[in-house]
Amino acid sequence: MKQIEEFLTGRVWLRNFTPFTKEQIDKAISDGSVSISPGIIDGRQCARCLEKSTKKIVPFFCAACNAICYYCRHCIKMGRISSCTELITWALPSTISPQSHSFHWNGSLTPLQQRASQEVQASLSQKNDHLVYAVCGAGKTELLFPPIFDALKKGQRVCLAAPRTDVVLELTPRLRNVFPTTTIHSLYGNSPEESGFASLVIATTHQLYRFKDAFDVMIVDEADAFPYSYDPALKRAVIKAKKKRAPIVYVSATPSAELLKQVSHTSHIFQRFHGYPLPVPEFRSLWRYDKDFAKGKIPPKLAAWVDEKIQKNEPFLVFFPTIELIEQAIVLFQKKHPGIQAVHSKDEERKEKVMKLRERKIPGVLTSTILERGITIPNVQVAVVGADQPIFDAAALIQIAGRAGRSIDYPDGNVIFFHNGIVRQMDKAKKLIVSYNRGGAL
Amino acid sequence: MNCYLCGRDMPVHVSWRSIFFNELESVICNRCRSSFELIAGGCPICSAPGEGLCQNCCKWETTEYAGLIDSGKCLYRYNPPMKEFLHQYKFLKDAVLSEVFAEMLKEVLDGQKSIVVPIPMNENKLKERTFSQVDRLLDTASVPYLHLLGKNEVGLGGKSKSARMALEDVFWWNGKPAPEKVLLFDDLYTTGSTMRLAAKVLKENGVKEIKVLALIRA
Numbered sequence: 001m002k003q004i005e006e007f008l009t010g011r012v013w014l015r016n017f018t019p020f021t022k023e024q025i026d027k028a029i030s031d032g033s034v035s036i037s038p039g040i041i042d043g044r045q046c047a048r049c050l051e052k053s054t055k056k057i058v059p060f061f062c063a064a065c066n067a068i069c070y071y072c073r074h075c076i077k078m079g080r081i082s083s084c085t086e087l088i089t090w091a092l093p094s095t096i097s098p099q100s101h102s103f104h105w106n107g108s109l110t111p112l113q114q115r116a117s118q119e120v121q122a123s124l125s126q127k128n129d130h131l132v133y134a135v136c137g138a139g140k141t142e143l144l145f146p147p148i149f150d151a152l153k154k155g156q157r158v159c160l161a162a163p164r165t166d167v168v169l170e171l172t173p174r175l176r177n178v179f180p181t182t183t184i185h186s187l188y189g190n191s192p193e194e195s196g197f198a199s200l201v202i203a204t205t206h207q208l209y210r211f212k213d214a215f216d217v218m219i220v221d222e223a224d225a226f227p228y229s230y231d232p233a234l235k236r237a238v239i240k241a242k243k244k245r246a247p248i249v250y251v252s253a254t255p256s257a258e259l260l261k262q263v264s265h266t267s268h269i270f271q272r273f274h275g276y277p278l279p280v281p282e283f284r285s286l287w288r289y290d291k292d293f294a295k296g297k298i299p300p301k302l303a304a305w306v307d308e309k310i311q312k313n314e315p316f317l318v319f320f321p322t323i324e325l326i327e328q329a330i331v332l333f334q335k336k337h338p339g340i341q342a343v344h345s346k347d348e349e350r351k352e353k354v355m356k357l358r359e360r361k362i363p364g365v366l367t368s369t370i371l372e373r374g375i376t377i378p379n380v381q382v383a384v385v386g387a388d389q390p391i392f393d394a395a396a397l398i399q400i401a402g403r404a405g406r407s408i409d410y411p412d413g414n415v416i417f418f419h420n421g422i423v424r425q426m427d428k429a430k431k432l433i434v435s436y437n438r439g440g441a442l
Numbered sequence: 443m444n445c446y447l448c449g450r451d452m453p454v455h456v457s458w459r460s461i462f463f464n465e466l467e468s469v470i471c472n473r474c475r476s477s478f479e480l481i482a483g484g485c486p487i488c489s490a491p492g493e494g495l496c497q498n499c500c501k502w503e504t505t506e507y508a509g510l511i512d513s514g515k516c517l518y519r520y521n522p523p524m525k526e527f528l529h530q531y532k533f534l535k536d537a538v539l540s541e542v543f544a545e546m547l548k549e550v551l552d553g554q555k556s557i558v559v560p561i562p563m564n565e566n567k568l569k570e571r572t573f574s575q576v577d578r579l580l581d582t583a584s585v586p587y588l589h590l591l592g593k594n595e596v597g598l599g600g601k602s603k604s605a606r607m608a609l610e611d612v613f614w615w616n617g618k619p620a621p622e623k624v625l626l627f628d629d630l631y632t633t634g635s636t637m638r639l640a641a642k643v644l645k646e647n648g649v650k651e652i653k654v655l656a657l658i659r660a
Contacts, residue, residue: 058537060537063568063571064572071537
């Protein structure tokens with residue numbers, strides 16, 4: 001029973017897909033320690049992800065009920081929820097005894113990080129939402145360590161949510177080192193099963209669908225990133241997963257106007273941890289580049305840029321607006337150098353390819369916006385092809401530019417926006433970067 | 443609308459054809475559509491690559507199941523995008539995905555002279571899955587069909603071919619009068635056991651000619 005409590009506290013789970021036997025669950029339900037609720041609630045809304053669009057909540061003839069049932073396509077990858085599926089949750093007050101937490105960290109915070117860290121902690125104590133607005137490479141994660149430790153010591157349950165699996169995978173080992181005695185669960189699509197009750201949960205925002213009223217502190221990393229910024233269901237999931245009065249800490253290098261307006265307590269860090277300025281992007285025209293690629297040719301200016309990087313043995317990333325263009329381009333680039341690789345969101349070898357680039361085993365990578373954030377490669381040089389395309393909004397361009405010059409050994413780096421006409425988002429990105437370098441004078 | 447498979451936004455395409463001929467609207471984008479591989483030619487029963495009857499079908503001809511199937515076809519290869527499709531349709535139970543191949547099945551089965559007989563599902567399995575993936579493909583394509591068979595509770599998956607061939611009583615006749623010509627339809631053709639076991643029961647009960655059709659050839 002203790003295991004069921006640890007597992008189900010703060011969670012909403014499919015009755016038929018738990019790590020426990022049917023008898024164990026049935027017994028817990030009959031003695032009232034686990035409660036049942038329907039998968040699709042009034043108004044045809046999914047009880048797990050709260051989706052209610054008629055495009056996503058669809059009818060079908062259900063052979064189990066011999067009637068029309070509705071199911072949710074939005075969160076179907078986590079196991080389908082239909083009108084006739086049941087969700088379960090732990091119904092009793094928690095009897096889980098508090099864990100002891102320790103904090104092992106030898107690093108130090110810069111004065112700017114230190115101040116932001118204290119401001120976050122103060123907001124959390126007063127149950128206020130807080131925004132950490134800090135440039136790429138400011139050291140946002142580290143400044144969260146002390147406030148997280150403070151919350152854990154108070155017996156609070158903390159969630160650190162990030163929009164992408166890559167970021168969760170990067171954060172998990174760091175936090176496990178810093179909080180060695182804390183039970184930490186790392187949750188993402190197809191993550192290995194974890195046991196016990198986690199005081200600290202590191203999860204993709206998608207995984208929050210499976211929580212309800214669970215967390216005393218909610219931290220949303222990369223709060224402007226796709227799909228979080230794009231998908232209202234994920235925002236609802238964040239609200240649903242935390243306890244009613246629990247504060248949210250948003251962390252972002254490129255917060256939306258909406259977020260800036262919505263959160264009144266904000267800490268700014270417009271300087272990288274190593275103190276050097278952010279590389280400012282340079283605009284370079286690449287007229288009708290799509291025609292060149294379609295004809296089986298790399299546009300000459302881009303070819304020259306890549307040749308130079310290969311010759312100087314500097315690793316490079318080239319961002320493209322569409323997968324189709326990457327597929328056309330990779331064939332041509334591999335004629336230049338067979339080691340050049342392409343990655344996109346569905347590429348299962350993405351991690352390995354990025355690792356190879358970091359280890360200098362391959363000269364460069366062509367990528368979609370999937371690598372716009374969360375990765376650090378020393379001395380990486382960055383180009384965007386089609387920086388005028390709508391998929392590259394100012395936030396994406398700032399993130400992409402933020403890949404360069406992150407390491408203290410190579411604090412500079414080349415960032416080129418190749419374009420077919422300068423657009424407002426490019427100007428906005430460049431102006432913001434310049435303003436951060438001036439200390440945030442907008 | 444958004445592509446059922448990759449979720450990308452698709453421009454709505456309305457043509458005079460689509461209005462007058464009541465064409466089914468594509469529910470997936472061109473990119474996803476072109477990731478599926480249609481099979482051309484191959485074995486005259488199962489569409490396996492090569493000329494003439496494939497090795498596997500030849501082997502069947504040396505058993506008691508010889509001559510049961512007169513001809514057949516499988517439409518698509520079981521490539522990674524198709525595996526992902528079938529997983530989402532059958533195992534994640536995304537029922538609306540039957541719409542993806544509706545147009546294709548309608549085209550292939552239109553004007554069919556044989557009676558279309560779907561490979562049935564076991565009753566308990568059906569309750570568990572909540573829909574029959576085979577029937578649904580036909581329903582969505584508006585192809586009329588007739589159930590002539592029932593299925594006992596045995597899973598073929600994971601059994602070796604010899605073990606499969608020993609499974610005699612997988613299907614039973616449901617007692618309806620036998621038509622002369624039948625087209626057996628299934629979602630996935632792997633070893634051909636399912637089709638042969640079903641064909642045997644049909645022929646024993648008076649069906650004269652049997653064709654087989656599967657959406658996918660594994």
